[in-house]
Amino acid sequence: MKVNVIGGGLAGSEAAYRLLKAGVDVDLYEMRPKKNTEAHTTENLAELVCSNSLKGILPTTPQGTLKCELTILDSLILASAYATQVPAGGALAVDRVKFSRLVEEKLMSFTNFRLIREEVTSLLPYSIIATGPLTSKALADEIVKKTSQENLFFYDAVAPIVTKASLNLDKTFNMNRYGKGSSDYINCPMTKPEYETFYNALLKAERVIIRDFEKGDIFEGCMPIEVMASRGLDTMLFGPLRPVGLYDENGKRAYAVVQLRAEDNYDQLFNLVGFQTNLTFKAQEHVFRLIPALENAEFVRFGVMHRNTYLNSPSVLNKDFSCKWDNTSFFAGQITGVEGYMESALSGILAGINMLRLLQGKKSIMPPELTLSGSLCKYITEKQRKIQPMRCSFELTPSLSQIRSKKERREALSNRAISAMQDFSRELDL
Numbered sequence: 001m002k003v004n005v006i007g008g009g010l011a012g013s014e015a016a017y018r019l020l021k022a023g024v025d026v027d028l029y030e031m032r033p034k035k036n037t038e039a040h041t042t043e044n045l046a047e048l049v050c051s052n053s054l055k056g057i058l059p060t061t062p063q064g065t066l067k068c069e070l071t072i073l074d075s076l077i078l079a080s081a082y083a084t085q086v087p088a089g090g091a092l093a094v095d096r097v098k099f100s101r102l103v104e105e106k107l108m109s110f111t112n113f114r115l116i117r118e119e120v121t122s123l124l125p126y127s128i129i130a131t132g133p134l135t136s137k138a139l140a141d142e143i144v145k146k147t148s149q150e151n152l153f154f155y156d157a158v159a160p161i162v163t164k165a166s167l168n169l170d171k172t173f174n175m176n177r178y179g180k181g182s183s184d185y186i187n188c189p190m191t192k193p194e195y196e197t198f199y200n201a202l203l204k205a206e207r208v209i210i211r212d213f214e215k216g217d218i219f220e221g222c223m224p225i226e227v228m229a230s231r232g233l234d235t236m237l238f239g240p241l242r243p244v245g246l247y248d249e250n251g252k253r254a255y256a257v258v259q260l261r262a263e264d265n266y267d268q269l270f271n272l273v274g275f276q277t278n279l280t281f282k283a284q285e286h287v288f289r290l291i292p293a294l295e296n297a298e299f300v301r302f303g304v305m306h307r308n309t310y311l312n313s314p315s316v317l318n319k320d321f322s323c324k325w326d327n328t329s330f331f332a333g334q335i336t337g338v339e340g341y342m343e344s345a346l347s348g349i350l351a352g353i354n355m356l357r358l359l360q361g362k363k364s365i366m367p368p369e370l371t372l373s374g375s376l377c378k379y380i381t382e383k384q385r386k387i388q389p390m391r392c393s394f395e396l397t398p399s400l401s402q403i404r405s406k407k408e409r410r411e412a413l414s415n416r417a418i419s420a421m422q423d424f425s426r427e428l429d430l
């Protein structure tokens with residue numbers, strides 16, 4: 001039996017890997033480079049379209065616990081990320097080129113794998129559709145025909161990248177927040193007057209005009225910096241510019257701090273952490289050069305806003321992410337309404353697992369709600385309302401009745417989730 005995987009992103013790569021390992025023939029359709037998306041810039045499989053950070057690794061954080069769960073599920077994306085890691089404090093950041101290359105090499109090493117560089121415009125049985133937030137229009141139209149409802153569009157935004165060589169490093173200090181790990185971040189401290197000048201310029205700066213058909217809600221987790229600023233003078237001080245846990249060589253804490261994180265392993269390119277934006281390129285140059293150390297910054301990429309396409313999953317997908325109109329096909333990745341690199345990888349693994357079980361004549365299976373993975377999938381497919389993309393979170397799992405401190409609670413929730421995933425994995429043929 002052969003399975004079609006549509007889309008060679010994070011979810012599609014994971015789904016394909018799962019099936020290939022089990023000996024199933026996989027045709028993976030990827031439309032790039034013949035047809036590009038608004039955000040991808042290479043033809044590589046599993047291209048990271050924005051940040052090179054796959055977020056935290058501490059097990060007591062939701063992202064850290066999810067990584068433990070993904071390790072148990074033998075995630076190709078996570079293993080490739082660890083193998084191509086770059087320094088980023090408590091986060092797992094990767095050299096994006098090496099990362100994609102490794103994922104692609106791994107898939108290409110299977111003789112039962114075929115990579116077809118074509119856009120798919122119709123829905124076939126025995127398919128895993130993992131075409132992501134930038135699903136091509138032709139396929140999106142086809143999905144709308146099948147689901148007989150509108151896809152929902154809204155915006156995300158990406159942050160600019162500057163060269164290290166163009167920074168005035170005399171004004172910066174290197175430190176990870178609270179001194180954790182090595183000093184990977186370049187910190188640009190601001191005085192109160194500098195912050196206020198920056199804030200006022202940000203409010204006045206010209207924004208890109210949003211086309212009518214693309215208007216929609218902005219996801220809180222990817223909010224443009226100017227939108228955050230418009231919520232009040234201090235809002236950024238509790239967000240990306242928060243100074244807590246950051247002290248310069250003299251032990252002094254600044255009024256505000258902009259953090260820069262390495263984009264590559266060569267220590268040459270840095271992104272402005274949390275500076276997703278919809279300002280015009282000219283305005284970005286003007287406003288971001290008001291940040292101390294960035295007076296002469298050379299921008300190798302400006303921030304941009306982008307489209308995000310996702311399904312109203314509770315209406316159109318079953319609990320195992322198979323389609324209500326064809327239970328031989330599954331959706332996976334961001335198009336289902338999960339949000340984020342690791343969450344997309346997770347849903348690819350689960351689609352692969354359940355496609356395999358379908359081929360084997362077995363009932364589908366999902367991780368229990370005590371896991372972060374299971375609770376996220378439940379949330380995505382069960383909530384009967386207009387869904388918003390969702391990341392994994394301890395808050396989606398059943399609460400613990402005993403009163404505990406936040407730290408104890410997180411440790412308990414994390415241990416419980418990991419142990420539940422271990423139990424679940426014993427039911428699988430990994």
Ligand SMILES: Cc1cc2nc3c(=O)[nH]c(=O)nc-3n(C[C@H](O)[C@H](O)[C@H](O)COP(=O)(O)OP(=O)(O)OC[C@H]3O[C@@H](n4cnc5c(N)ncnc54)[C@H](O)[C@@H]3O)c2cc1C
Pocket residue numbers: 006007008009010011012029030031032036037039040046047048049050051052118119120121130131132133134135136139156157158306307332333334335339340341342344345
């Ligand atoms: C601009 C932007 C910035 C983002 N920033 C972040 C971030 O910083 N951190 C984060 O965690 N998440 C971010 N996201 C969300 C991110 O896209 C997802 O987390 C993740 O990439 C989704 O994985 P996926 O496999 O579902 O989709 P993708 O990784 O996008 O893969 C989908 C693939 O399908 C292909 N495709 C589309 N239509 C067709 C078709 N008809 N036929 C064949 N192939 C097709 C595309 O070319 C693409 O390769 C961002 C998204 C965008 C668009």
